Amino acid sequence: MAATSVTVSMALGQTLSVAWEVQWWRQVRRWWREDEKRTPKQSIHRNGCRCAAAAAASLCSSPNFTTLMANIPTKTKMTNIRCTQQAGSNRITTLTDWQSSCAILTVPFPKHGCKLRVAYRGVPGAYTEAAAGKAYPDCEPIPCDQFDVVFQAVEQWVADRAILPVENSSGGTVHRNYDLLLRHRLHIVGEIQMSVHHCLLALPGVRKENLTRVISHPQALSQCEHTLTSLGLDVSREAFDDTAGAAEHVAAEMLRDTGVIASVRAAELYGMEILAEGIEDDKSGNVTRFVMLAREPVIPRRDGDFKTSIVFAGEEGPSFLFKVLSALAFRDIRVTKLESRPHKGCPLRLVNDGLRFDYMYYVDFEASMAETRVQNALSEIHEYTSFLRLLGSYPMVLQTDPSSF
Numbered sequence: 001m002a003a004t005s006v007t008v009s010m011a012l013g014q015t016l017s018v019a020w021e022v023q024w025w026r027q028v029r030r031w032w033r034e035d036e037k038r039t040p041k042q043s044i045h046r047n048g049c050r051c052a053a054a055a056a057a058s059l060c061s062s063p064n065f066t067t068l069m070a071n072i073p074t075k076t077k078m079t080n081i082r083c084t085q086q087a088g089s090n091r092i093t094t095l096t097d098w099q100s101s102c103a104i105l106t107v108p109f110p111k112h113g114c115k116l117r118v119a120y121r122g123v124p125g126a127y128t129e130a131a132a133g134k135a136y137p138d139c140e141p142i143p144c145d146q147f148d149v150v151f152q153a154v155e156q157w158v159a160d161r162a163i164l165p166v167e168n169s170s171g172g173t174v175h176r177n178y179d180l181l182l183r184h185r186l187h188i189v190g191e192i193q194m195s196v197h198h199c200l201l202a203l204p205g206v207r208k209e210n211l212t213r214v215i216s217h218p219q220a221l222s223q224c225e226h227t228l229t230s231l232g233l234d235v236s237r238e239a240f241d242d243t244a245g246a247a248e249h250v251a252a253e254m255l256r257d258t259g260v261i262a263s264v265r266a267a268e269l270y271g272m273e274i275l276a277e278g279i280e281d282d283k284s285g286n287v288t289r290f291v292m293l294a295r296e297p298v299i300p301r302r303d304g305d306f307k308t309s310i311v312f313a314g315e316e317g318p319s320f321l322f323k324v325l326s327a328l329a330f331r332d333i334r335v336t337k338l339e340s341r342p343h344k345g346c347p348l349r350l351v352n353d354g355l356r357f358d359y360m361y362y363v364d365f366e367a368s369m370a371e372t373r374v375q376n377a378l379s380e381i382h383e384y385t386s387f388l389r390l391l392g393s394y395p396m397v398l399q400t401d402p403s404s405f
């Protein structure tokens, strides 16, 4: 935490004159304190056997275990750990500190080193794994079972960063991840965009005509919808958790009637054959945008190109959204994305003439929190909203040619 405190005071030093930003940093500090209280540091310490995951990992160094329970003594209590190795897998599912937090983490089988650990949703061969490698070239990608687990992995120091797909140029927004950004306290520290090229895979020897269904991640299915039909595959399409996971499943179950939409790397990893390549509908550039998350925010700079993401809710009086957006527009700040999600907890509001839906609005704009115009815009937005949170102010992607992603 020492390094973190230095970072905070640097940020405060830079911006003490700006009341709103000071408030923001205080809030960040409060969250950190809350996090410290919530998560027993002893069991999630990064180094040595005090780290629950590392302890779990060293417990599991026997190749023959399936499930192992252990009590890890920490300064304040015993941390109960259960490790389960999935049959034939090099991953372990670790139930850390299950009495208090029940965090289910899937971490790779023990590997020690000092690489940046980047949690992603899916299994090796998933596009998000490739995105992790693109964002942090020498990182150790950490596969996780669910998106919630991706967040928990970073919150509990099992990973240093998380990477999440948030939108695709043809498939649209990954809504669930927006909800999770709000539910958890991680900060957006960067974004990348990556061209996604899909393949149709099947078990070796299987032909297109043998397929009665195609399975994949819903985003991948929607990105290839028309091409599948034009390939004569008028078969049922079924959603699977992730593209590479679908390939792993078909290979493990030897499903000769099932095709999969996934990457070339997934084909190699799971021994599948590529029946068709480049099957995404939008051949001019099928691009997915990912955001990177960390426990600490980036200290925004004035120089360079930054993007800022906020989320807010308000009373929705006449022109509520107009007022908020005009606070940005009048300061010449370009809004790049606006997303609305149901206001979880109070999605409906009773007004004179009936029930209204309530929303959380997510806005990305091209400017840095370090700029006075942004701080002023957010002070103004603060007045119009009943809830406002800064999700992050981070360097933005500048590539313009989709083929270069």
Ligand SMILES: O=C(O)C(=O)C[C@]1(C(=O)O)C=C[C@@H](O)C=C1
Binding pocket: 122, 125, 126, 127, 128, 129, 165, 168, 174, 196, 217, 219, 220, 241, 242, 243, 244, 288
């Ligand atoms: O299933 C995968 O391979 C993923 O990495 C997920 C995901 C997504 O959620 O959008 C990532 C990129 C592609 O757009 C398709 C699927």
